[in-house]
Amino acid sequence: MPLVVWFGSYQKFNKEIQPPLDPRVIHPAPPVEFTGLYNPFNVEDKETLRKNVADGKEIYYRNCIFCHGDLLNGDGIYAHGFNPRPANFQDPGVLPMLQESFLFWRISTGGIGLPQESTPWSSAMPKWEDMLTDEERWKVILFLSDYTGFVPRSWE
Numbered sequence: 001m002p003l004v005v006w007f008g009s010y011q012k013f014n015k016e017i018q019p020p021l022d023p024r025v026i027h028p029a030p031p032v033e034f035t036g037l038y039n040p041f042n043v044e045d046k047e048t049l050r051k052n053v054a055d056g057k058e059i060y061y062r063n064c065i066f067c068h069g070d071l072l073n074g075d076g077i078y079a080h081g082f083n084p085r086p087a088n089f090q091d092p093g094v095l096p097m098l099q100e101s102f103l104f105w106r107i108s109t110g111g112i113g114l115p116q117e118s119t120p121w122s123s124a125m126p127k128w129e130d131m132l133t134d135e136e137r138w139k140v141i142l143f144l145s146d147y148t149g150f151v152p153r154s155w156e
């Protein structure tokens with residue numbers, strides 16, 4: 001009898017560590033209209049840049065905080081209800097690995113804008129182009145970078 005129990009749990013364990021049959025693509029290629037863009041609000045003038053970051057901060061705390069968290073670590077008050085979890089911008093595998101165009105695309109079109117290879121999964125990431133202007137979406141990217149100290153790839 002103990003052997004049967006042991007075998008049962010072994011089977012269960014074995015099943016849990018199987019890789020997914022069809023792994024989803026977390027960072028798919030953005031559509032052409034969202035490639036090669038640069039942030040028009042990342043300006044040379046320090047004073048204006050500071051103002052743009054401040055605007056971005058306000059946009060973040062009004063719209064993004066609930067999911068991505070007040071520390072930008074993906075731990076907002078709604079985060080626990082979502083699978084996949086909201087992105088953690090404090091993770092060095094996120095902002096430094098992505099281009100600004102990519103971030104602008106993901107913020108603009110959200111979970112619904114993800115291509116086939118990134119499904120099936122239901123991302124709760126909203127489609128911000130319906131709720132925020134282009135200017136606001138670029139400025140919030142400035143804030144993500146300013147707060148975390150991580151620069152998107154296109155800034156190199």
Ligand code: HEC
Nearest residue numbers: 063064067082084085086087103106111123124125126140
């Ligand atoms: C209702 C919850 C929710 C809100 C509000 C939200 N997000 Fe998200 N976001 C998610 C989830 C869940 C993901 C992870 C799944 C995905 O990539 O679509 C995500 C992913 C992202 C990504 C992609 C990161 C990557 O690694 O590809 C970016 C960028 C992003 N969010 C920025 C924002 C910004 C900026 C705001 C505010 C304007 C915002 N999000 C508001 C839920 C949310």
